[in-house]
Amino acid sequence: MTLKVVEWSTGTVGRHAIAGIDAHPELELVGVWVSDPAKVGRDAGRLAGLDRDLGVIATDDREALIELRPDAIVHTAMTDDRVAEAIADLTAFVAAGINVVSSGPVILQYPYGVLPDEMVEPIRDAAVAGGASLHVNGIDPGFANDVLPLSLTSLSQEIDEVRCLEIADYSTYYQPVVMGEIFGFGKPMDHQPMLLMPGVLSLAWGSVVRQIGAGLGLTFDEPLVERHERVAADRDYETVSVPIPEGAMAALHFEVVGQVDGVDRVVLEHYTRTHPEQCPDWPRPNEGDGCYRVVVTGEPTMTVEMSHHGRDGDHNVSGMIVTAMRLVNSVPAVVAADPGLVTALDMPLVTGRGLVGGA
Incomplete structure (x- = not known):
């Protein structure tokens, strides 16, 4: 039908x-x-x-x-x-x-x-x-941090932690409102973007952490834990969404964490650059400029990385x-x-x- x-x-x-x-x-x-x-x-x-x-x-x-x-x-x-x-x-x-x-x-x-x-x-x-x-649904939040990690845990004997990462260069991601107003890219470092107001990360990605927890039968400590670090631009950058002048916010790393008895058990983590040369000490995709990575630590420890790109080669389009x-x-x-x-x-x-x- x-x-x-x-x-x-x-x-x-x-x-x-x-x-x-x-x-x-x-x-x-x-x-x-x-x-x-x-x-x-x-x-x-x-x-x-x-x-x-x-x-x-x-x-x-x-x-x-x-x-x-x-x-x-x-x-x-x-x-x-x-x-x-x-x-x-x-x-x-x-x-x-x-x-x-x-x-x-x-x-x-x-x-x-x-x-x-x-x-x-x-x-x-x-x-x-x-x-x-x-x-x-979608890809994130969505498949990359619900079906993919939960399926991977079906191979586990013991699980210490489930960590879902997005590692990506957003320079070709066209969403001016998201990039500028929500993430705060291109804004002064003393500006507090919407995403980093207390509790917002847990609203935006807490559903990911809580759904994995439900799939694993976990009861988390409350509230979820939020962590982040911001990095200033070392020079002027251009993205398709917003300009990023030197000294403005150019990269963001954040975590939303579900803990049990004070121990991290489920972590949603993003490493977001606005140029591939930024933050050389941060993790990088094994292929291309963007990926989703799932790490299940335990017995055994397993890592799966999903990269993607369109026929034009761009990962933000795909x-x-x-x-x-x-x-x-x-x-x-x-x-x-x-x-x-x-x-x-x-x-x-x-x-x-x-x-x-x-x-």
Whole structure:
């Protein structure tokens, strides 16, 4: 059975989601929502950067798209700076009986213990009442620090610590709001960016730590531990999102840690550069300029590194692709799931079924 899908946004992730939906043999693109008036009336194929029309015209009429009664919405709109509004959107979709896979807000990847029950229950109740499911995922938070590490732990005899790392150069990552306002790159070193306000790291990536903990049967000390270090630019740098003058914030290392009896047990860790030459003492990918690495320390100690790059060689572009495709390829499983909030712990094995060339 072909599932009818609406794509919600056509930005850095959404454009790849459109291409992915079009390529997926079990999915049919029936609608596209855009926020930019200049995109209204344009064909989805052109907005996705394809060299052909798909016969689906973009609109900013949300009610018209809901009235299509699609089987699912692939929601890739920016949520980092509009969390409450995004949650309201997702709640309305599932209440209308439409299944949703979304790249954010990432806090909903595994909200238990991160959000208070009075915030989680309305979303879950709306989904159950509507007979729909909501699954928030991607690559990070997402596959690189839920399915990948939890699968690796299935090979363990004893586990001392699970550590999930992103090691990346963000110089070609185009998200000006995220880079400048949320991370604080290019800002003075005495400026406190949103991400480093107390408790924000645990909101943004605490769901990762808590979901791994739930998968391993752990009860963490409260609150989660946050650690970070910032590095100033030793010269002027240019990125596709923001300029970084000498002396401004240019690199960031942070950890979100789940401890048991004061001992680190699950760690989410990022090493983020804005130029590959920065911080030579920090870990580097074994290949390319960006990777996800999982280290399970114990008996045995195991390390898995996942690097990626697009056909143009850029890892930030492929980062958008893998985020989009984790959502798109999850649509059939989410549609088949019981109504409610669906986390990685609830999902069956998701594969790229039907995507092999010539299949």
